[in-house]
Amino acid sequence: MRDGAQKSVAGPAGSAAPPRSLRADARRNRERVLAAADAVFAELGPAASTEEVARRSGVSIGTVFRHFPTKDALIEAVVVGRLTTLALEAEQLRDATDAESAFVAFARRWIDLSASKHRFAVALAHSGADVATIRSANPEVGRRVHDAVAALLTHAQRAGSIRQDLTAADVIAILAGASHAQEHIGPDPRQRAHLLSVTIDGLRPR
Numbered sequence: 001m002r003d004g005a006q007k008s009v010a011g012p013a014g015s016a017a018p019p020r021s022l023r024a025d026a027r028r029n030r031e032r033v034l035a036a037a038d039a040v041f042a043e044l045g046p047a048a049s050t051e052e053v054a055r056r057s058g059v060s061i062g063t064v065f066r067h068f069p070t071k072d073a074l075i076e077a078v079v080v081g082r083l084t085t086l087a088l089e090a091e092q093l094r095d096a097t098d099a100e101s102a103f104v105a106f107a108r109r110w111i112d113l114s115a116s117k118h119r120f121a122v123a124l125a126h127s128g129a130d131v132a133t134i135r136s137a138n139p140e141v142g143r144r145v146h147d148a149v150a151a152l153l154t155h156a157q158r159a160g161s162i163r164q165d166l167t168a169a170d171v172i173a174i175l176a177g178a179s180h181a182q183e184h185i186g187p188d189p190r191q192r193a194h195l196l197s198v199t200i201d202g203l204r205p206r
Helices: 024-044 050-057 061-067 071-093 099-127 131-137 139-158 168-185 189-203
Strands: none
Touching (some): 024 061, 024 071, 050 071, 071 099, 099 189, 139 168
């Protein structure tokens, strides 16, 4: 199957977590494919070919499609992997001594990672896949992100660094919007830093 083949929303093969039944070598191949796909799609966009992903991961195109039967499944797995990374990083930061610095560090990381995640989501929507279906197929990832952000937010609110009237859903929505804005302004680091500063200032107590 190639990029022009009929696309479908991925099932278990599109999950970021590999099936437990995979042999060690197959698991390593899957991880190499995902790492290469993340880099390729971030650099070239979701229109990049699966052949390029195979080349960079050092495996055959058949191996790529053995783990991810469609290109949509591969893109979905990259998105889920990025969300999992965000959740893990929030969990690691939530008990930091400096709650404000931890919150700002997470916000910056969210925006950096999520900008390309939005491009993946747009690519899936254009291909006919239902992004809402993808989210519902991975509810544990969404819950983990929400719970990790909620804990990080509560820590910062208790320290008086962030407005008390914000919820985790508010923060996620604001950071998602800032991610779109980062895409709009481009790669200039000064503009990105300024946008992040404005976003964080809006979250601080009045």
